[in-house]
Amino acid sequence: MMALRRRAFRGLRAGLACAMVLFCLLGCGAVIAEPPVYGRTPVEYVPYGRFAEPYKEYFLESVQYHGHGREIPEPQGVESVKIGFLGPIEKTVSVATGGASHEEGLGRRMLQGARLAVEHANAGGGYRGSGIPYELVVRNDNGLWGASGSEVIHLGYKDKVWAILGTIDGANSHIAIRTALKIEVPVMNSADTDPTYSETAIPWAFRCITDDRQMGYLLADFVFGKLQLTRVAALRANNRYGRIGIDEFRDAATRLSHPFLAEMNYQLGDTDFTPQLERIKALDPEVVITWGDAVESALILKQMRAMGMDQWLVGSDRMVAPEFLALAGGNLERVAAGYPYDPESDDVRAHRFRQAYLGRYDESSDAYAAHAYDGMNMLIAATERGGLNRAKIRDELAAMKTYPGVSGIKEFDATYNNVSPAYLAIAEGGRFRVISRDEMLR
Incomplete structure (x- = not known):
């Protein structure tokens, strides 16, 4: 009995001590830091947030690399500092379609942004001002999982690059960083918006583009908050981009008690969406959300309007x-x-x-060009500081908590993922007008 009383007294004393510390902090005007939240998830979108507290939260602690490599001396007599590029730049077979690939336009602009960054670095004196140029080693991501891994192996062992920028397709990006993990070479992703990319706990994988998690949250705020609409139906691409990309918006809708009326899909390359749209129209939605490439998304919009469907169409950044x-x-x-x-x-x-970019390529830049430019500049900056050593380049990338790029201020979380806010693009007057979340909610 006495032992129980002593334990109870110690518990009470500890509780009172904590309360006194909290009182003192608040009384002194101290700021109590908010507990970290993975992916900057708004409280209303946290899984099971209204029902239970998780006993374990993942992805809140930085992924560390404890292996060898930092002790390797810098090589002498190098003629160029090679950085790899992996992206879809040539027509080939696609895993997603079983036919022609479909991301070459995005890959081409990505390559142009990366190439411009290398040219600017060389114009500034090259590696550490020594006159040794940076060299971009380009390999095509042909849409086949095995081939994507092979290209990373070639970049790592044959081309002997110090780091890699790439790629776009979600499945191929996952394969690429798993191969890079074995080779131990840093990979900066500037174009894959798959939220699961950074959930692999691979210490060599980084991403500088805002992902579909942030864009999904923004669209949910727009549809359910700004527009005050609740009836949503989905028509998305039947591939990883469409399936994984729409996840965060779907989950947000469900957590706000507005689950999809229906979620339908289509095959890449389809041109007739009448069967799906007829079923969606019968459900009388207020909003249709699509997640796919620009061409299919535009055809969906045209066919909606031809059928008398004047609902909002919201979708992914490829629109x-x-x-x-x-x-x-x-x-x-x-x-x-x-x-x-x-x-x-x-x-x-x-x-x-x-x-x-306009002067170099005679065309306007887009998100893929701008983020590739930023991603390549981050790799170059890490190389300048870390030297010609892959492990030290990785360490320098991991140390970047923010980065002031041409695509905005990037903020990186514990998984080395850019969690800076997304923008909303609204079609007006034959073009897209881009506004911030704060502007959207005014």
Whole structure:
């Protein structure tokens, strides 16, 4: 009995001590830090947030690399500092379609952004101002899982690159970073928006583009918060991009008690969406959400309007493209998409990049070009500080908590993922106008 009383007294004393410390902190005006939340998930979208506290939360502690490599001396007599590029730049067979690949336009702009960054670094004196140039080693990501891994192996062992930028497809990116883990070479992803990319706990994997998690949260805030709409139906691509990309919006809708009326899909390359749209129309939704490439998204919009469906169409960042605007024609009322880039930012760095990109390639930049430029510059900056040593380059990338890029200020979480806020792109006057979340909610 006495032992029980002593334990009870100790518990009471500890509780009182904690209360006194809290009282003192608040009384002194101290700021109590908010507990970390993975992915900057808003409280209303936290899984089971209304029902239970998790006994374990993952992805809140930085992934560490404890292996060898830092002791390897820097090589002498190098003629160039090689950085690899892996992206879809040539037509080939796609795993997603079983036919022609479909991401070459995105890959081409990604390559152009990366190449411009290397040219600017060399114009500034190359590696550490020594005159040794940076060299971009380019390999095609042909859409086949095994081949993507093989290209990373070639970059790591044959080309002997110090780091790699790539790629776009979600499945191929997962294969690439697992191969890089074995080779022990840093990979910066600037184009894959799959939220699960950074959940692999691979200490060599980094990402500088805002992912579909942030864009999904933004679209949920727009549809359910700003527009105050509740009836949503989905029509998405039947591939990993469509399936995984729409997850966060779907989950947010469910947690707000507005589950999808229906979720239908289509095959890449489809041109007739009448069967799916007829079923969706019968459900009388207020919003249709799509997650897929620009061409299919534009055709869905045209066919919706032809069927008398004037609902909002919201979707992924790939809608924000010249191909979408050209195909959609005059059907651009009530259209919005999440987007990871403000192409009209008045930031000095962003303005200089847009001018340089336009002068170099005679076309405007987009999110894929801007993030590739930033991602390559991050790799170059890490190489400048860490030297020609893959492990030290990795360490320098891991030390970057923020990065002021041409695509905005990037903020990195414990998984080395960029969690900076997404933008909303609204179609107006034959073009997309990009606004911040704060502007959207006004």
